[in-house]
Amino acid sequence: MAMSLIGIVLGIAFFVITQAQTSGFEAFFIRTILGTNGAIKISDRFQDMDGTVSKVSKDGNFQFFFRSREEAQYTEGIRFPDEIRNALASYQDITGISEVLEGTAELAGSSRSFPVIFQGIRYHDHSQVSELNNQLIAGAIVDFAKDPMSILVGNRIAERLMLKIGDRIVMKGGTGTLQLRIAGVFETGVSQIDKKRIYIHLSTAREFKGERFAGSFFQVALDNPDKAPELAAQIQYHLGHRSVSWQEREKVWLDVFKALRISSAITVSSILLLSGLGIFNVFAIMVIEKTRDIAILRSMGFSRFDASAVFLWQGLIILFLGVLLGSFFGFLGTYFISEIPLRIRGIFSTDSFVVNWDVFHYLWAISLASVFVVIATWVPARRAGKIQPAKIIRETL
């Protein structure tokens, strides 16, 4: 019985720890994504779309439409950004709107040049839809905000071109060249961004690209990022601009994390299952060994429920102790793991193990353990209650 209890404790603890780890990395990835590219990206405008099917109900209250994206034609970029901004501002769930003008250029350092993707932003707006301020690893965001001819560069670009804060750099492309001052270096942890992206002022970007009034896309932040898909669909329908939620953008990685979470849950659940089988084994043997005693107790006036209750109580005690100790060790294990140093760069940046503290991990573990222990206890308990005293005593004699 002690081994079964240990199994329950370990099963719950490992379940909590593995879920904290896998969902921790996932949550960190999502935070990074939202902190760099926002919850929804609104970009190109749809033109006439072939293959559109639209039906309206007789009372006019319901409308169904189906559009085939394969036939869609786009007009690149945002032509009337002010109108789009005003329309977006009417959505209650949107907490930040940033207009971005994106383009390609070449940064020329002292000895070499490097192709980059620039994003022209208004810092005040963009700070509400990203974690740019927290991503700075050198320089001051204030310096960038007050100088239209300043630039923020990704840390990999800075390393490649050996750039320091205050250095001057030439950006080539568009309508000509611009000389910009390095105001800050950022690191998102996403290598594709850190080695390609730079931020400049929107006005500077427009001048550089020769597009005085246009933008490439809008990046928005939401009160509840989980609502991004449905909101993106609404925005796309109402504004006629392509709207992509972060869930759609990062579907591949999210599916990977989900698969990881589920597979680790299944693996660890097997520990709980085995412990439940252990309990069943012990109780089943106990019922067989105690059949005669149970029959005698029944002859003395103990009821069927009394016979079952012995095993039910034992099972409950094991479950209670298992949940208590398992949750405690799960908490402790999660804490210790979060202190383990682990350097990751690529899809996000971290220097230690990332864990997610979530009460639902404990609830799931406890629920699973409860199901297995209850079944393992109930079956032999029921059998004990069904013992026929006369038959057993007769057979014993």
Next chain:
Amino acid sequence: MKHPPLLQAKNLKYSFNETGTSTNVLNDVSIELFPGEITSIVGPSGCGKSTLLYLLGLLDRPDSGEISLNEKDVLKCDDKKRTILRNHKLGFVFQFHFLIKELSVLDNVALPMRKAGKSKTAAYEKARDVLGKLGLLDKSNRFPHKLSGGEQQRVAIARAIINSPSLILADEPTGNLDTENSKKVHSVLSKLAIEENISVLIVTHNLELAQSCDRVIKMRDGRIIE
């Protein structure tokens, strides 16, 4: 004037079903038991003595017939009520003592009273009283395997009477005992019947024991013949 019967059984029938074959064990058996009376049932092996005892003790149900305890039809009661009746009104003594080996003598004897809802203190006090009457008080804290056969059987009797039952059902209570201990056990049961006005029904092969009882019932082939 004779007291009314404590237990009345009428036209009891019982059969076993094994591997599709039905075997009649009891055929139209009727019996009455009176308070303060020791009744023995004798008969060859397989004649249905023990089966009759288990039916009267509400450990099993007949296929048909009636059983009344204190003029109440107990066969109409559900399992829960019959269990309570076994605890309050009946006591069993078997050929083997069937004491719980993990419990001391005192704990074994007190068990039925604890089940009846009495406090631990009250149950232990009554248990000591009963053990004292049976000459076993000094064995209270021992475990069953430390007792002799006769002592074990007397502890089983103590357990059977602790709730002051109206009827004790004993199935071959001396079957595993030597002559001396058999006499001791019979003496205890007789004393209980007289002093506590308990009805005692003994199933036995021991003719000497049977003939020392107030009444002898003979059975053969599932029927009472005498």
